[in-house]
Amino acid sequence: MNTTYFTRRTIRKYEPRDIDEGLLERLLTAGTRTSTTGNMQVYSIIVTRAAEMKQRLAPAHFNQPMVTEAPVVLTFCADFNRFNLWCRQRDAEPGYDNFLSFMTAATDALLAAQTICNAAEEEGLGICYLGTATYNADRIIEALELPKGVVPVATVTLGWPAGIPEQPDRLPLEAVVHYEKYHNFTPGLIDDLYRAKEARADSLQFIAENGKKTLAQVFTDVRYKKADNEFFSAKFLEVIRKQGYRF
Amino acid sequence: MNTTYFTRRTIRKYEPRDIDEGLLERLLTAGTRTSTTGNMQVYSIIVTRAAEMKQRLAPAHFNQPMVTEAPVVLTFCADFNRFNLWCRQRDAEPGYDNFLSFMTAATDALLAAQTICNAAEEEGLGICYLGTATYNADRIIEALELPKGVVPVATVTLGWPAGIPEQPDRLPLEAVVHYEKYHNFTPGLIDDLYRAKEARADSLQFIAENGKKTLAQVFTDVRYKKADNEFFSAKFLEVIRKQGYRF
Numbered sequence: 048m049n050t051t052y053f054t055r056r057t058i059r060k061y062e063p064r065d066i067d068e069g070l071l072e073r074l075l076t077a078g079t080r081t082s083t084t085g086n087m088q089v090y091s092i093i094v095t096r097a098a099e100m101k102q103r104l105a106p107a108h109f110n111q112p113m114v115t116e117a118p119v120v121l122t123f124c125a126d127f128n129r130f131n132l133w134c135r136q137r138d139a140e141p142g143y144d145n146f147l148s149f150m151t152a153a154t155d156a157l158l159a160a161q162t163i164c165n166a167a168e169e170e171g172l173g174i175c176y177l178g179t180a181t182y183n184a185d186r187i188i189e190a191l192e193l194p195k196g197v198v199p200v201a202t203v204t205l206g207w208p209a210g211i212p213e214q215p216d217r218l219p220l221e222a223v224v225h226y227e228k229y230h231n232f233t234p235g236l237i238d239d240l241y242r243a244k245e246a247r248a249d250s251l252q253f254i255a256e257n258g259k260k261t262l263a264q265v266f267t268d269v270r271y272k273k274a275d276n277e278f279f280s281a282k283f284l285e286v287i288r289k290q291g292y293r294f
Numbered sequence: 295m296n297t298t299y300f301t302r303r304t305i306r307k308y309e310p311r312d313i314d315e316g317l318l319e320r321l322l323t324a325g326t327r328t329s330t331t332g333n334m335q336v337y338s339i340i341v342t343r344a345a346e347m348k349q350r351l352a353p354a355h356f357n358q359p360m361v362t363e364a365p366v367v368l369t370f371c372a373d374f375n376r377f378n379l380w381c382r383q384r385d386a387e388p389g390y391d392n393f394l395s396f397m398t399a400a401t402d403a404l405l406a407a408q409t410i411c412n413a414a415e416e417e418g419l420g421i422c423y424l425g426t427a428t429y430n431a432d433r434i435i436e437a438l439e440l441p442k443g444v445v446p447v448a449t450v451t452l453g454w455p456a457g458i459p460e461q462p463d464r465l466p467l468e469a470v471v472h473y474e475k476y477h478n479f480t481p482g483l484i485d486d487l488y489r490a491k492e493a494r495a496d497s498l499q500f501i502a503e504n505g506k507k508t509l510a511q512v513f514t515d516v517r518y519k520k521a522d523n524e525f526f527s528a529k530f531l532e533v534i535r536k537q538g539y540r541f
Contacts, residue, residue, distance in 0.1 A: 236427020273389020
């Protein structure tokens, strides 16, 4: 398999040059060949290239510079809108206004997103996922004029890397992979699995910069706080329901 | 980019031969290099190779033959369990028992799943996603002994293709891709986008076999019925909450 899978890293800074239209179309076509539930293709991809539209999207992504600096921004959406329209036009009553259908559509969108990212990276492009797609889904819906049935679940910025940052760490494979059954973690194993991560210079710097005692506290008290998670959780649930998925 | 992206199709029948352990480990390693939110890696992959475990999983997947016939079955799970254990062991109070955290973890799992599928297909392996992972998550949790915090979101069967079936259709790119803004669909455009799909011999056969008038009715009345969606929706929500995500 191509080596990009192993050497990749998220790219947040891009060269000013554009992505060729033919290449972008090939990436999108590769994406649409990805598995989807029942071949329903219940997702959509909004391609943002116009500077004005990037400006409009930026606040939803907390003005992270990637949004305006990347030549292409892709917003992946769970989308039963088109499918529902087709059903109604064909004397069929769709029953897809529920949580499972939202998850089905979100899954279609995310799998297609990742194929596009893998293909893009194989071509030398750099990608960055923005978690803000779910945080501020309401503002993205407004900016991109998404109708009912359509919910953004991931945003990816795409461009030619301006420099290659250091590859971030990953936990040992055994932190993620379980054979045959889930083998829960003993305190000793947790220590082992996180030892290398905690000893990294950047981890120690994170802890010091944030005045914390442990790296885990940087996550729980600074980066992904309970109060923020609960706030954005409620907001995202409200958006999903407003877009027509009832649960 | 490699041509597999364009030529791929889901493979449901596999040769009896196994997947080399080294290859499987490379696939899993490629998967763990995939983007994850904040590099938290809040997902897990359960690898099923033992015949006995496949038998135990099979009913959860409605005994689809892929589960027992594929040499490898991968169950991808949203998983805050390990991360929460680490936090608690490091004097940090995790706040990840909410809907957004579940979506974050599910996204991590699904993106890693798709990287593994792309890499596997590049190596000549065939894959099949089983939607049943979310339908019967409760039975999968039982079979794989998944602790609190862990929720299956996708199952993939993996093996060497026993024959290459015809490539299924996809809608034209413009059904899925929107430029700059979402361009909603007029009735005429819906007709255009679905015309080729509806004219296919297999579509006509589906309609006839099921005694329906339109292809859309095969979806709404037979394959993905409202009552089933609502039943499995309620069931999946219950499982997610039981696993510790409150919303």
